[in-house]
Every structure is written in C-alpha cells, then in structure tokens.
Amino acid sequence: MANHRKFWTLLIPLVPLSACTQSPGIDQINAWQQEAIAENNRLLKTYAKPSDQLQWHVMLQGQVQKPQRLNWQSLTQLSKTQITTKDSTLVNPEHPSRYRGIAVSTLLDQSKAQSDTITFVAADAYRATVARQDLQKYPILLAIEREDKPMTRADGGPVKLVFPISQYPELEKYNGTAWVFYVTHVIAGTEAPQVQVGKTLLLKKDLDRLPSTTITTPVSYRVGWQNGPVRLEGIRIRDLLPELPKTGWVTIRGKAPIHRDPQKPLRLPVNVVRNCDVIIARRWGDQATPISAPMGGPLTLAFAPACGAIAKTFPWITFVESLEISPP
Ligand SMILES: Nc1nc2c(c(=O)[nH]1)N[C@H]1C(S)=C(S)[C@@H](COP(=O)(O)O)O[C@H]1N2
Ligand SMILES: [Mo]
Numbered sequence: 485m486a487n488h489r490k491f492w493t494l495l496i497p498l499v500p501l502s503a504c505t506q507s508p509g510i511d512q513i514n515a516w517q518q519e520a521i522a523e524n525n526r527l528l529k530t531y532a533k534p535s536d537q538l539q540w541h542v543m544l545q546g547q548v549q550k551p552q553r554l555n556w557q558s559l560t561q562l563s564k565t566q567i568t569t570k571d572s573t574l575v576n577p578e579h580p581s582r583y584r585g586i587a588v589s590t591l592l593d594q595s596k597a598q599s600d601t602i603t604f605v606a607a608d609a610y611r612a613t614v615a616r617q618d619l620q621k622y623p624i625l626l627a628i629e630r631e632d633k634p635m636t637r638a639d640g641g642p643v644k645l646v647f648p649i650s651q652y653p654e655l656e657k658y659n660g661t662a663w664v665f666y667v668t669h670v671i672a673g674t675e676a677p678q679v680q681v682g683k684t685l686l687l688k689k690d691l692d693r694l695p696s697t698t699i700t701t702p703v704s705y706r707v708g709w710q711n712g713p714v715r716l717e718g719i720r721i722r723d724l725l726p727e728l729p730k731t732g733w734v735t736i737r738g739k740a741p742i743h744r745d746p747q748k749p750l751r752l753p754v755n756v757v758r759n760c761d762v763i764i765a766r767r768w769g770d771q772a773t774p775i776s777a778p779m780g781g782p783l784t785l786a787f788a789p790a791c792g793a794i795a796k797t798f799p800w801i802t803f804v805e806s807l808e809i810s811p812p
Contacts, residue, residue: 537634537642542626543739546603546672546777548595559643562586563628569650572660573640583646585627588619591670599673603777604645607666609706609740609802612645613778614662616672622652626667640665661707669739669803674774677766677782680806681724691766694719699761699788704800708779716786717772718765721757724807728754733810736785739803750799751810761788764804777803 508516537556544552554562565587568580588602603613618624627646628634635641645664647655678687698717703709722728733751737744744750756762765786768775775781780802787795 536637537628540642540668542643542667543669544591544595544672545669546597546675547599548597548672550595552595556642559586559626559628562590564590565623565625567623567625567646567648567651569646569648571646571663573663573665580650581630582632583625583627583644584629584632585625585643585646587623588614588626588645588670589623591626592616592619592672595672597672601673601776601778603669603671604664604667605669605671605739605803606664607668607741609738609742609799610664611707611778611780611802612662612664614645614658618655618658622655623648624655626670637666643667668741671777674777674782679724679764679783679804680808682808686724691719694723696766697761697763699763699786701786701789701795703786704796705780705784705802714768715770715772716763716765717767718763718783718786721752721762721764721807724764725757725809727809728758729809729811730754731812733812735808735810736801736804737806738785738801739805743799743801743803744805749810750801752794752798754809756791756794760791762786762791763788764807 540556540559542554542559544554563585566582566584568582570578571581574581591597592602597616600616601613602616602619603611605611614624625646625648627644628642630639630641635644640663643666645662645667647658647663649655649658676688677691678685679691680686696717696719698715700713700715702712703714703716721734725734728734732754734754734757735749735751737750752762763786765775765784766782767773768779775784783804785799785801785804787798787800789795
C-alpha cells in the first residue's frame, strides 16, 4: 500500500534535474514533465482502477437472516453517515479526513445479525474482526468516500472500514490493523461449514461423514495464527474428490477475490493432492477447536509438511468455498 501512495512523488525529481551543469531548456523540462505524468498515469491505471467502484460489491453473510449481495448502487444508497477522524493508515496520520459511508450497525440491524463478532474480509484476503457491541454503539463505517471523493485502491478504497477514533478515543484499541481496505465480505459470527465440490454442495452433515485426518504444521495464513507448528484437523482433498483423474488440476476458491480470480485460478496438480495430505481444515489446536471466521474459517486449506515446497509457494486459502477438477 504505502508504495502506491507515493506515485505522486514521481514528479519531484524534476526539480533537481534543472540543476545540471548544462541547464536544460524549457522544452526539455516540459518533455520530462510529460514523461513523468505519463508514467504516473500508467501506475494509477494499474493500481487504482476507477472501474473498481462500479463493479464492486460487498457480501453480507454468516449468522444473518438472509445473506445479501450489496452492489455499488446499494452501497451508495446506504451511505448516509459522515464522520471526521484522523486516520493512522494515511501518510499524514493526524490529519482529519471526512468520510462518508454505511454505518455497519445499519447493515447488522437490517439483516438481523445474530453474533458477537463481525469479521471483515478484503479483496487481498486480509481480514479483521470487530466486536458487535462496538459496531452497535459507534458509527463505524464502511466508507465509500473521503473528502467527497471515491477512494482509490491506494487509499484503501473503494470500501474501507473506518473508525471514528477522534470523536471516541476509546476506539483507539482498533488501531491500523482493524482498518480493513477494499472490503468485500462482512461475516456475522462464523458460517456453517459447507463446500461446493464440482456440481455437489456438501453441507456440514456430509462433511461430518467423511474421514478426517490430523496434521501438525506451521501455517501461512495471512493474519491471526500463532507462529510455530499448529495441530489441524480436516478432510483430505482426495477424500472430497474420490474420482481424481491421473493428470490435471484441482482448482480451489476462497471468498477473497484474490483467491478466486478467473485470470489466475489457484490450481494444485492432481499428483500433489494424491501423494501428500492437502486438507480442508475444520479444527485446530489440542482442543480441536472449530476454526472461526476471525481465523479465516470454517474451512481453510492446509498442507502437511510432506507436501514439500508447494506448501511454501501456494497460498493457504482461508474461507474455502469450492473445489473442482480441471482438465490438464
Ligand atoms: N485489505 C487490507 N487491509 C489492511 C491491510 C492489508 O494488508 N490489507 N493492512 C492493515 C494493517 S496491518 C495496517 S497497519 C493498516 C495500514 O497499512 P499500511 O501502513 O500498509 O497502509 O491497514 C490495515 N488494513
Ligand atoms: Mo500494520
């Protein structure tokens, strides 16, 4: 993130350049300036696509009366709350910014959320969890505008979780790490475990009938897990897909857009799935505690140490939603 915000500094080298011994003419300076502007536009196009906004949607899931998909139009219509707050995720952390967005409490009331925690998931698979009580008590926003303008990706947009810490200093306990950028999912409590396997949706009762195994391994989930080996219990992918072909791939998708990008599907070679324990984990630790949404559950992808290098290079997918065999 921090890098993206620095694009505008690309224009700065223009100043020292004019101090060369053979001082450049006005045409040269203009040419350099045009180059710098063109490069800056290229970078902004790459990292802060304006089309992001219109295509963006936020899923409301978990322990709610009815899951919802909020498209950009709904997000805009629901954005009726403004707060002004300092923001430690910006370059100038003390500078107050005016944000407009949806009070998360509105969403929770509307959907009759039944849970003590709400987990926010982002396009990059980052996640953070906030106490329901605080969301109910304070105007914590899914912000869509800063200073009356849509936010670029570089600013954490198009949807950024913002806490009114200037007005309510007690919210400082939600420091930078809870300010989730590019929010795509709001999950009340933890969803019931279920996974789409090819054309079949396996529900909890189906998963309970499958054999499970235990592995002990260091994990590579982005946040919220201890360092060092963790005991994980789950179902081997080869037990979920008993008709594995000789060659080909198993495509795995999670909630986060980065874990379901059609341009860059996350595929495991069939032989890996056959030869070592690649599991869809459901429980962790000595107490076999169900993996909750704050940890990326109820279903996460995990590799036994015997899987070797792929365990280091393949993403450890949280919020697993589907598996499917893809041809070679
Ligand atoms: N989607 C998303 N949101 C995120 C993060 C992230 O990696 N992805 N990092 C968090 C952390 S750890 C901090 S401190 C703040 C500020 O991150 P920055 O300093 O990289 O801007 O954003 C938070 N929100
Ligand atoms: Mo951070």
